Amino acid sequence: MRKFSGDRLLVATHNRGKLEEIAKLLEPFGIDVTSAGEMGLAEPIETESTFVGNARIKAHFATQATGLPALADDSGISIDALDGAPGVYTADWAETPTGRDFGMAMAKTWDRLEAVNAPFPRRAQFRCTLVLAWPDGHDEVFEGVMPGQVVWPMRGDQGHGYDPIFQPDGFDLTFGEMDRWQKNQISHRADAFRKLVAGCFT
Numbered sequence: 069m070r071k072f073s074g075d076r077l078l079v080a081t082h083n084r085g086k087l088e089e090i091a092k093l094l095e096p097f098g099i100d101v102t103s104a105g106e107m108g109l110a111e112p113i114e115t116e117s118t119f120v121g122n123a124r125i126k127a128h129f130a131t132q133a134t135g136l137p138a139l140a141d142d143s144g145i146s147i148d149a150l151d152g153a154p155g156v157y158t159a160d161w162a163e164t165p166t167g168r169d170f171g172m173a174m175a176k177t178w179d180r181l182e183a184v185n186a187p188f189p190r191r192a193q194f195r196c197t198l199v200l201a202w203p204d205g206h207d208e209v210f211e212g213v214m215p216g217q218v219v220w221p222m223r224g225d226q227g228h229g230y231d232p233i234f235q236p237d238g239f240d241l242t243f244g245e246m247d248r249w250q251k252n253q254i255s256h257r258a259d260a261f262r263k264l265v266a267g268c269f270t
């Protein structure tokens with residue numbers, strides 16, 4: 069496995085919520101982050117039907133644009149009673165003509181569960197795939213998961229995306245009710261980062 073050496077890493081994301089979590093996850097290793105969003109890089113279109121496919125698109129796009137190694141995160145929530153939806157299309161469910169609306173996306177998620185009369189608890193997993201890519205085309209892939217259930221109504225105003233309707237197993241709080249420190253101990257993203265750190269940073 070190829071090691072990353074450096075104290076600054078380009079993160080190929082335009083999502084500020086993700087970026088804040090990633091910055092905190094890398095802080096203990098003495099690595100600062102810069103994001104594709106902050107660098108003004110374009111957002112490539114995520115045309116693949118898998119998390120790894122889309123993470124590869126984002127990581128390789130950023131590394132080719134800059135000549136620097138780049139880390140991408142592709143993530144989403146897969147709901148058992150919806151045959152794994154929204155999954156890779158989690159962000160798409162929030163799209164509106166004027167930008168993303170996660171309140172709408174969470175309401176849509178619950179409506180779909182009601183429409184199929186899904187049994188309780190409404191099982192789901194958050195998934196995160198990380199791809200660390202180098203300018204010569206090499207990459208390394210790491211996957212993380214956090215099982216739990218979809219709950220309603222929304223609870224909590226911390227975090228981002230679908231956090232207010234996801235209650236991870238073993239906790240009474242939703243991700244939206246956890247502070248970033250607590251979420252970063254247990255999340256799908258933390259799980260993937262543990263593997264990334266073990267493989268590429270040590």
Ligand SMILES: O=c1nc[nH]c2c1ncn2[C@H]1C[C@H](O)[C@@H](COP(=O)(O)OP(=O)(O)OP(=O)(O)O)O1
Binds near residue numbers: 086126144228243
């Ligand atoms: O911890 C999370 N807590 C709540 N929601 C989350 C989380 N992790 C991913 N999500 C949701 C947000 C987004 O709607 C989708 C990921 O889509 P995804 O394409 O990977 O990210 P994105 O478009 O927001 O940013 P970017 O592609 O620039 O990294 O899943």
Ligand SMILES: [Mg+2]
Binds near residue numbers: 114159
């Ligand atoms: Mg995206």
